[in-house]
Structure formats: C-alpha cells, structure tokens
Amino acid sequence: MVKTRFLDLPEPLPLDCGRELRSVRVAYETYGTLAPDRDNVILVCHALSGDAHAAGIAAVPPQEGTREGFEKSLGWWDGMIGPGKAFDTDHWFVVSTNLLGGCRGTTGPSSADPATGEPYGPDFPVITVADMVRCERAFLAQLGIDRLAAVAGGSLGGMQALQWAVDHPDAVGAIVVIASTHALQPQGVAWNAIARESIQRDPDWQGGRYYGTGRSPDAGMGVARMVGHITYLSAPGLAAKFGRRLQSGTDIRYTISEPEYEVESYLRHQAASFVRRFDANTYLYTSRALTYFDLARDHGSLEAALARVRARTLLISFSSDWLYPPAASREIADVLTRLGRPVENHVIDAPYGHDCFLLEEARQTPIVRDFLEAKIS
Numbered sequence: 001m002v003k004t005r006f007l008d009l010p011e012p013l014p015l016d017c018g019r020e021l022r023s024v025r026v027a028y029e030t031y032g033t034l035a036p037d038r039d040n041v042i043l044v045c046h047a048l049s050g051d052a053h054a055a056g057i058a059a060v061p062p063q064e065g066t067r068e069g070f071e072k073s074l075g076w077w078d079g080m081i082g083p084g085k086a087f088d089t090d091h092w093f094v095v096s097t098n099l100l101g102g103c104r105g106t107t108g109p110s111s112a113d114p115a116t117g118e119p120y121g122p123d124f125p126v127i128t129v130a131d132m133v134r135c136e137r138a139f140l141a142q143l144g145i146d147r148l149a150a151v152a153g154g155s156l157g158g159m160q161a162l163q164w165a166v167d168h169p170d171a172v173g174a175i176v177v178i179a180s181t182h183a184l185q186p187q188g189v190a191w192n193a194i195a196r197e198s199i200q201r202d203p204d205w206q207g208g209r210y211y212g213t214g215r216s217p218d219a220g221m222g223v224a225r226m227v228g229h230i231t232y233l234s235a236p237g238l239a240a241k242f243g244r245r246l247q248s249g250t251d252i253r254y255t256i257s258e259p260e261y262e263v264e265s266y267l268r269h270q271a272a273s274f275v276r277r278f279d280a281n282t283y284l285y286t287s288r289a290l291t292y293f294d295l296a297r298d299h300g301s302l303e304a305a306l307a308r309v310r311a312r313t314l315l316i317s318f319s320s321d322w323l324y325p326p327a328a329s330r331e332i333a334d335v336l337t338r339l340g341r342p343v344e345n346h347v348i349d350a351p352y353g354h355d356c357f358l359l360e361e362a363r364q365t366p367i368v369r370d371f372l373e374a375k376i377s
Contacts, residue, residue, distance in 0.1 A: 002029050002056035002075070004105060009138050013100075019125040023114045026139045027052045027098040027105025031081055032089030041145050042087055042372075043136065044077065044096045045153030045160035048228075048286050049278060051104035054096035055081035079361035086361070086368035092149065099160070100135040101127050101285045109281035110211060122208030127285060129156070129293045133163045137171070150311075150372060152176035154357035155324065156286070159293045162332075166295060169310040176368055178316045179357040181328035182302055183294040188323050191231050192287045195224035199280050208281050221280045222271030229270050234320035234353035238263060306335050313343040314371045316364060318356035344371060 004027050012020040029052050034041065044054050055075035080086040087094050098106035101124070109124040140148070151161040151172055158180025165175045184192075199205055202220030210216045242263040246252065252260060259265040299305035315333055317326040326347045333345035348363050350356045357364070 002031070002053070002058045004029055004052050004058060006105060007139060007142055009135075009142065011138070013131075013135055013138060015125050015131045015134075016128045017126050021100075021107060021125065024100070024107045024135060024138075025105070025111070026100075026107075026135065027102070028139065029053060029055070029058075029075075029096050031055050031087075031094040031096075032092055034093040038145055039147070039149060040091065040093050041140075041148050042092045042094050042150045042152060043140070043148050043164075044081065044087065044094055045132075045136070045151065045157035046076065046096065046099065047153070047155035047157050048283075048290060049274070050076050050157070051102065052096050052098040052106075053104075054078070055094070076358070077361075080365065080368070086365040087152065087372070088369065092372070095140070095143075095145075097136055097139060099132045099156075099286070101132070101282060101289065103279035103282040106135075108279070109208070109285055110279045119211040121211060121281060124281070124285060127289050129159050129163050129289055130167060130298075132289065133160055133167055136160070136164075137168060147171050148173065150174040150176060152178070152368075153180070154178040155180055155354065156290050158324075159290070162295065163293075165309045165311045165313070166299070166305050167308075169308050172311045174312040174314070174372070175309075176314045176316075176371065177329070177332070178364065179318060179321055179324045179354055181324050182305070182332055183296060183328075184291055185323075185325075185328075188231070189291045191227060191323075192291050195227045196284050196287055198223040198227065199284060205280065208284075210280075217280045218275045221275045221278070221283065222268075224280075224283060225271045225274040226267045229267065231323045232354040234322065234351060236320060237352045237355075240351065242266065302331070303335050303339070306332065306341070307339055309336065309339075309341055312371075312374075313341065314368065315343065315345040316357075316367060317345075317347050318353070318360065319347060319349045320351050321354045321356060323354045 007026050009024040012022045013024050014020045053075050054077045083090045098104045101108045109120045113120045151164045153161050158177040161175040161177050199220040202217035204215040205217035245262045247265050295305035296302040315329040317329040333343050336343040350360050352359050
C-alpha cells in the first residue's frame with residue numbers, strides 16, 4: 001500500500017515561454033529506502049496519461065476537472081518497481097512525480113490560479129518537457145536530493161530522461177530511455193494535432209473554461225483517446241486481439257451509430273474510461289509539450305545536444321512501435337557512440353506497438369536490472 005503525497009515549491013517556477021508559475025504543487029510517491037548519503041535515488045517519469053502512482057496499491061483521489069471518485073489502483077509500472085524487480089527497491093529509492101501540467105495532484109490547467117482563485121483553464125502557460133524537468137529538479141531540491149543515480153521513463157517519460165541528461169549533466173548518473181525519441185516524427189505530430197482538434201472542436205470545451213459549468217468536452221476527449229490509443233498499438237497486435245470479429249454473433253446489424261466490430265466497442269470503452277479519469281486541458285497542454293520536444297532544434301544539432309550528456313545511457317525500443325520506432329533510438333545511440341559516451345541500445349521483438357513498454361515488463365527487467373547494477377559514475 002502506498003500513498004500519494006504533495007509538496008509545494010517555495011519559489012516561482014520559470015518557464016521556457018517567458019512566464020512563471022507561482023505556488024506550484026507536486027504530487028509524488030516514493031518506494032524503497034533513501035540511503036544515508038542519498039546516492040541511490042532513481043526518478044521515474046511517466047508518459048502522457050500517467051501520474052505519480054507508479055507502483056503498489058493506492059487509494060487514488062479524484063482529480064480536478066473530472067468526475068471519478070476514490071478507487072484502489074495498481075501503479076502503472078508496478079511490474080517494474082519493487083523488491084527484486086527492474087528498479088529493485090531493496091537497493092534503489094525510487095521517486096515518481098506527476099508531471100507539471102498534470103491533473104493528478106501537480107499544478108496544471110485544472111488547478112486554482114492563486115491570482116484569481118479560479119481554475120487556470122486556457123490561462124495556464126504553455127509548457128515544455130524542459131519545464132517539466134525544471135519542476136522535477138526544484139522538487140527534488142526540496143527533498144535534499146542534488147544528484148540522481150538514474151532517471152528512467154517510457155515515451156514522454158523517456159523524453160524527460162533525455163532532457164535531464166542534457167540540461168543537468170552533472171546531476172544524473174544514468175538514464176533509461178524506453179520507447180522514446182529525441183523528437184517526435186511528423187506522423188506523430190499529426191496524430192497529436194488531430195487529438196487536440198477533436199477536443200477543441202467539442203462545443204462543451206468552451207474555450208477551455210468548462211470547469212464548474214456542468215459540461216465538459218467528453219465527446220472530443222473520447223475521440224482524442226481513441227486516436228491516441230490506436231497510435232500506441234500495431235496492426236499485427238490489433239489483428240491478433242480482435243481480427244474482424246463482430247460485436248454480436250456472426251451477423252451484421254446494418255447500423256451506423258452502434259459498434260459493429262469488437263475493436264469498435266473496445267475503443268469506445270477506452271474512451272469512456274479515460275474521460276472519467278483525465279482532464280481535457282491537461283491532455284492539450286501535455287500533448288503540445290510532447291510535440292515541441294526536439295533536442296536538435298534546441299541545441300543546433302542532435303550531436304551538440306548529446307555532447308552535453310555525461311550519463312550512462314540505456315535505450316530500449318520495440319520492433320512493432322511505429323510511433324517511436326527503433327530507428328530513433330538507434331540514431332541517439334549512434335551519436336552517443338561517436339561522441340565516446342557509454343550507451344547500450346536494445347531492440348525487443350514484440351507485436352504490441354508502443355504499448356510494449358508497459359506490457360513487456362518481463363523482457364525489459366533483466367536488461368534494466370543489469371544496466372543499473374553496473375557501476376554508476
């Protein structure tokens with residue numbers, strides 16, 4: 001059993017857009033025991049729809065802007081964090097935070113603006129992955145943690161790990177970057193744009209000021225989740241799971257509005273459950289931050305960006321992941337190798353698409369465990 005805790009940053013947080021956020025609250029969980037010299041800390045960063053609850057069982061409170069009540073929930077990376085697991089809490093002290101802009105306890109669009117007392121909504125500043133990392137570093141400083149043994153994450157979490165290594169090279173011993181990239185491909189940018197459009201074109205979005213109105217952009221959020229979820233899967237994975245099986249028996253029903261195939265019903269279920277637990281504005285802001293991430297643009301070239309890295313690097317990708325393909329990890333590995341930086345690159349042959357980083361825990365575990373057990377400088 002674990003409990004999400006909260007910490008308020010004492011100083012305003014400067015942002016890449018030129019604004020700053022005051023009274024930032026960070027939701028977090030910890031697992032394991034902090035060593036006396038604080039040298040065993042691993043920061044785990046979550047993907048777009050994740051939160052601070054990475055492992056264990058917790059009573060999760062409802063988040064601002066949604067309607068879901070308290071429920072018992074298993075952490076999203078429970079198979080990777082714990083005694084004897086990839087991130088072995090018999091040795092490591094693992095910290096997981098809800099990222100900046102979130103809706104599960106960390107300050108985001110659904111949080112109250114201290115200047116008005118009302119939810120930020122569309123007045124929340126546009127954020128970047130670098131802002132998320134800046135928030136995490138300020139949070140860790142309040143815990144008295146100046147250096148991390150490692151930073152790890154999948155997808156958007158992997159982007160944060162890379163950003164940590166580039167922005168704070170002397171504060172990170174190693175990074176574990178899983179199913180991620182140095183910059184999202186144009187196809188990924190396009191799918192994210194469609195998801196955001198579906199939310200913003202929903203009349204109930206109300207320009208982002210839907211809090212307290214009794215109406216929220218559930219329809220648009222549902223479509224956004226359907227689009228996003230499909231990008232996380234692969235064609236072979238969908239075929240194996242659903243094929244062309246009909247929802248009701250063997251006869252088609254000649255209907256437009258009702259799901260005819262099992263895969264259609266599955267997507268509706270995913271949409272309905274996501275709408276209950278996630279805030280639409282958080283989806284917009286986080287999605288935009290994800291698409292802005294581009295190490296080469298920020299530093300003039302990918303080589304210039306990665307030249308700043310001092311951390312040992314572990315890259316894991318999956319053969320069927322077309323959203324964050326193995327080629328992106330290979331490009332990072334090639335540059336780091338040319339720069340003489342220590343790097344491992346592993347491609348796991350698995351059929352589940354981008355979701356492999358959450359589903360293929362057993363095959364990732366020995367890779368991650370062996371990497372972390374090696375000496376961290």
